[in-house]
Amino acid sequence: MVDPRVLSTSSAAPESPAPRARLDAPVLEARGLEVWADGTPILRGVDFAVPRGSVVCVTGPSGVGKSTLLRCLNRLVELVPGLRAKGEIRLEGASIHDVDADGLRERIGMLFQQPVLFPGSIRDNVLFAARRLRRASKAEWDARVRAVLSEVGLWDEVGRRLGKPASVLSVGQQQRLCLARVLLLEPEVVLMDEPTSALDPESQAVIERLIRSRRDRQSFVVVTHDLAQARRIADAAVCLSLRDGVGELAPCADPHPSLQDPACRDVVADAADD
Numbered sequence: 001m002v003d004p005r006v007l008s009t010s011s012a013a014p015e016s017p018a019p020r021a022r023l024d025a026p027v028l029e030a031r032g033l034e035v036w037a038d039g040t041p042i043l044r045g046v047d048f049a050v051p052r053g054s055v056v057c058v059t060g061p062s063g064v065g066k067s068t069l070l071r072c073l074n075r076l077v078e079l080v081p082g083l084r085a086k087g088e089i090r091l092e093g094a095s096i097h098d099v100d101a102d103g104l105r106e107r108i109g110m111l112f113q114q115p116v117l118f119p120g121s122i123r124d125n126v127l128f129a130a131r132r133l134r135r136a137s138k139a140e141w142d143a144r145v146r147a148v149l150s151e152v153g154l155w156d157e158v159g160r161r162l163g164k165p166a167s168v169l170s171v172g173q174q175q176r177l178c179l180a181r182v183l184l185l186e187p188e189v190v191l192m193d194e195p196t197s198a199l200d201p202e203s204q205a206v207i208e209r210l211i212r213s214r215r216d217r218q219s220f221v222v223v224t225h226d227l228a229q230a231r232r233i234a235d236a237a238v239c240l241s242l243r244d245g246v247g248e249l250a251p252c253a254d255p256h257p258s259l260q261d262p263a264c265r266d267v268v269a270d271a272a273d274d
């Protein structure tokens with residue numbers, strides 16, 4: 001195995017030549033991932049693989065490090081003061097340091113736990129990243145906006161007021177708008193941090209169907225507290241649990257047995273109490 005590298009060092013020299021991706025190899029893989037916050041360990045020894053075209057759910061108690069894990073996978077951790085990460089993360093077999101961070105985040109899109117809106121209209125917010133990266137006519141953008149808002153189940157709610165400020169939307173609508181913005185970029189991997197936490201059952205079902213149906217073109221890592229949801233959408237699941245105050249991962253190829261793993265016992269018990 002290649003020596004672990006400090007993820008927060010963006011100046012790390014690229015390895016050459018970049019390994020060629022195998023079709024049966026995981027699209028995204030982390031080995032020996034460790035994270036510290038202000039010198040205190042919060043994640044330890046995380047080995048994690050996302051098979052191509054799969055949905056991997058990450059579950060575990062609040063504060064165990066799920067969001068931090070996602071932030072490592074697209075190098076957002078480097079932008080958080082006080083956080084330091086170490087370990088090896090590979091996208092398509094190549095170190096995530098072999099591409100620039102912005103390029104990496106185009107390939108690994110992220111839906112945050114809290115919706116992030118920019119000042120401007122609903123339409124501007126959907127197009128925020130895509131319009132800076134790609135060229136298309138207004139008619140093409142209009143068609144893409146309509147398609148992606150329909151896909152996330154938002155078109156009927158906002159299609160007639162795309163010019164209104166995005167800030168008028170409900171939290172659940174904002175969550176779906178942010179997902180539309182991510183999907184418009186067609187990233188290879190989509191990281192989702194509790195994507196349906198603010199949604200009603202109907203909208204939640206739309207998003208779950210969307211995730212399952214897009215596996216032919218994308219792979220997903222989905223953080224969820226909802227074990228029933230993990231059982232519905234996951235091809236594989238991993239559970240983070242605290243040991244000596246530090247988050248560790250219990251990986252398993254099958255979502256259902258893994259969610260019954262002793263490491264997940266507390267989470268399962270909590271869910272059963274709901």
Ligand SMILES: Nc1ncnc2c1ncn2[C@@H]1O[C@H](COP(=O)(O)OP(=O)(O)OP(=O)(O)O)[C@@H](O)[C@H]1O
Pocket residue numbers: 037038042060061062063064065066067068069080081082083113
């Ligand atoms: N920038 C930071 N500085 C200091 N501590 C941090 C920072 N970011 C995260 N932590 C700590 O790391 C731990 C993991 O946080 P994280 O947000 O990843 O948890 P989580 O599993 O996503 O929780 P939740 O389910 O509540 O969203 C927490 O104890 C948190 O306080």
Ligand SMILES: [Mg+2]
Pocket residue numbers: 066067068113193
């Ligand atoms: Mg979180």
